[in-house]
Amino acid sequence: MKKAFITGITGQDGAYLAQLLLEKGYEVHGGVRRISQPETTRLDILGIADDVQLHEFDLTEQNNIFRVVRDIEMDEFYNLAAQSFVGASWELPIYTADVDGMAVVRILDTLRSVRPDARFYQASTSEMFGLVQEVPQSETTRLYPRSPYGVAKVYGHYITMNYRESFGMHASSGILFNHESPLRGKEFVTRKITLGLAALARGGDAPVELGNMDAKRDWGFAGDYVDGMWRMLQQDTADDYVLATGTTTTIRDFFTYAAEEMGMDLDWQGDGEAETATDRKTGKLVMRVNPKFYRPAEVDLLIGDASKARDGLGWVPQVDVKELARMMARSDYDAAKS
Numbered sequence: 001m002k003k004a005f006i007t008g009i010t011g012q013d014g015a016y017l018a019q020l021l022l023e024k025g026y027e028v029h030g031g032v033r034r035i036s037q038p039e040t041t042r043l044d045i046l047g048i049a050d051d052v053q054l055h056e057f058d059l060t061e062q063n064n065i066f067r068v069v070r071d072i073e074m075d076e077f078y079n080l081a082a083q084s085f086v087g088a089s090w091e092l093p094i095y096t097a098d099v100d101g102m103a104v105v106r107i108l109d110t111l112r113s114v115r116p117d118a119r120f121y122q123a124s125t126s127e128m129f130g131l132v133q134e135v136p137q138s139e140t141t142r143l144y145p146r147s148p149y150g151v152a153k154v155y156g157h158y159i160t161m162n163y164r165e166s167f168g169m170h171a172s173s174g175i176l177f178n179h180e181s182p183l184r185g186k187e188f189v190t191r192k193i194t195l196g197l198a199a200l201a202r203g204g205d206a207p208v209e210l211g212n213m214d215a216k217r218d219w220g221f222a223g224d225y226v227d228g229m230w231r232m233l234q235q236d237t238a239d240d241y242v243l244a245t246g247t248t249t250t251i252r253d254f255f256t257y258a259a260e261e262m263g264m265d266l267d268w269q270g271d272g273e274a275e276t277a278t279d280r281k282t283g284k285l286v287m288r289v290n291p292k293f294y295r296p297a298e299v300d301l302l303i304g305d306a307s308k309a310r311d312g313l314g315w316v317p318q319v320d321v322k323e324l325a326r327m328m329a330r331s332d333y334d335a336a337k338s
Contacts, residue, residue: 001025001026001027002025002075002076003028003076004021004028004029004074004076005029005031005069005078006028006030006031007030007078007079007080007081007107008030008080008081009028009030009031009052009080010032010038010039010040010041010042010043011042011081011084011185012183012184012185013080013123013225014078015045015048015183016046016183016223016226017080017226018030018046018052019046020227020230022051024230028051028052029052029054029055030053031054031055031057031068032055032057034056040054042183046183056068059103059106060099060102060103062110065107065110066110066114069107069110069111074118075118076118076119076233077111077118077120078233079103079104079120079123082100082153083095083096083100084149084185085149085187085188086127087295088187089148089149089152090148097152100149100153101152101153101156102155103156104155104159105163107120108163108169116167116169119170119171119172119233119238120160120169120233121171121174121233122172122173123229124153124156124157124174124176124240125150125153125175125176126175126176126244126302126304127145127146127147127149127150128143128153128154129143129145129302130143130144130145130147130150131144131146132144132300132302135301135303136246136304137242137304137305138305138307138308139175139240139241156173157173157240160240164238169238170233170238172232172233172241173241174225174228175241176242176243176244177217177218177219177242177244177302177303178190178218179220179224179225180220180222180324180328181223181327182328182331182332183222184328189210189211189251190219190328191332193210193254193325194329196208196286197255197259197264197329197332197333198262198336200262200264200279201262201264202333205284207285207287208255208287209287209288210255210288210289210293211291211292212251212293212294212295213250213251213252213255214250215250215251215300216300216301216302217248217251217302218302218304219245219249219321219324219325220319221317221323221324224319227315228241228309228315231309231314241306241308241313242305242306243309243317244304244305244306245304245317245320246303246305247320247321248301248302248303252268254321255277257321258325258326258328258329259279259286261326261329261330261333262329263281264286265279265281267280272289273291274289275289276288
């Protein structure tokens with residue numbers, strides 16, 4: 001039986017990855033921050049909370065990392081934990097740099113000393129591309145991050161590459177483009193959209209307030225992406241891979257797909273800060289732009305080229321963006337019954 005350790009196991013990706021590994025017969029351990037009661041809602045939703053072993057794990061504390069890695073004889077280590085909300089990284093730049101950047105080298109150096117044969121996965125991100133230098137973006141595209149989050153992730157990405165090349169570690173990075181699900185955090189724009197629309201469909205009257213409606217993202221389903229993570233660590237040679245759908249969608253279009261699942265027929269009016277959307281069936285205002293949600297430096301276009309993962313890993317995403325938006329909207333609508 002293989003043994004895996006997942007940081008961020010209570011998050012969206014961690015929960016789906018834990019479910020996948022359990023299905024494959026792994027013994028699954030996960031790291032959680034020291035709080036009075038670990039938040040295991042996502043693990044509970046997937047029905048696996050009792051099947052994983054949780055350990056106190058602090059990305060900022062080297063001694064804690066060392067003891068956990070020493071005591072658990074893991075075959076695979078998946079580093080998914082991070083300060084992952086881009087918007088918050090401007091308010092928390094130093095914290096973000098520490099847990100998204102420096103924590104990676106803390107883990108890698110501990111593994112090098114204590115578990116040199118363990119295989120390591122680093123959660124890199126399409127936000128590293130930022131002000132994109134080519135379209136679509138691949139593993140060789142020059143990085144140009146546009147947020148403290150993106151900058152910190154660039155360090156984590158390159159230090160993983162450096163330890164692989166310097167010490168021969170099986171350390172891979174997955175450059176994942178946006179991946180969502182019904183387990184996505186409520187602060188992320190896709191979940192904000194589907195929660196807001198579900199509330200409106202249930203009789204609410206507060207429109208969803210959003211920022212740049214023209215921003216484009218390559219959205220996929222998180223359940224597909226964790227399969228790619230696992231595939232990376234099964235390769236004989238470690239490497240870096242982009243995981244993406246290759247389709248880019250505006251926030252406006254994602255909103256439209258989710259609204260259609262709620263039976264809404266949208267009438268779009270205005271542009272920029274004056275843009276709104278009204279449901280023709282009810283006359284209800286369902287969306288308006290609020291400039292406070294604009295980023296200090298926007299990432300306007302992300303679209304990934306996952307041909308390397310397709311050819312090398314046999315990885316192909318199964319859920320497209322329309323199905324994803326409708327899945328999330330329906331889940332939030334059903335959950336609103338109670």
